[in-house]
Amino acid sequence: MTENPDRPPDRAATGGHTTTRTEPGGEHRAPRTRRSLTAARRRTADVLATVISVITTVAVLILAVHIVFVAFEANTANGIVSWFSDRATDLSWQFKDIFQPADPKLEVAVNYGLAALVYLLIGRLLTNLTRRLG
Template sequence: MADDPDLTRVESRGGRRAAGERRSLTSGAAAARRRAVGVAATAVSAVTTVVVLILAVHIFFVAFEANTANDLVRWFGDRAGDLGWQFKDVFQPENPKAEVAVNYGLAALVYLVIGRVVTSLIRRLA
């Protein structure tokens, strides 16, 4: 049977087809991995952007003396207070507006840098 040329052609075509199927499965897995890495990097970037925006809005509200009795202003202040954890009193200038701007601005900068580094590391996995 092995000497039969028709059978050899069929076996060889089947072998090529199997290798092609393996290649498409491998490329499919690679594409799925690239998509997953892209989604993870986008998620980290989006979360970082939201955190930085919350801190920036809080700085804006403080700088322009927004009404602290307003629920929206209070919400941003509470979230910024949670996100600013160790940065709230790094610098203590006499002007309270400057204190908020500098300390929460520093927190925003640190979040931004860390978010960019993590996003870059995630994208390198692809």
């Protein structure tokens, strides 16, 4: 009796144990449950990595827009400018006053730019690590 590689092995013929199957090319395949768990873990890791990437990218964009608004002296009474300023101040943690050059525009560009760089690096590191663990 020849085995059909598309059909799981008969449990009675294997003593009630599930074994790995051999593909037509001679490669061994893991049982379906192990493969499906690995695939589910990989999909979960990919989704988590995407969420991390999106969050850190949004943080970097908010900081960058704030830097542009300050550099071009945007109207601080404007609601959009104010919103970006408030979010950027929240996102900049302790970076907002690391360097204190005489020019206020340069101060914002350097300090908020440093915060954006940290978000970018940490985001990429976590994204790659998450995908690797998946």
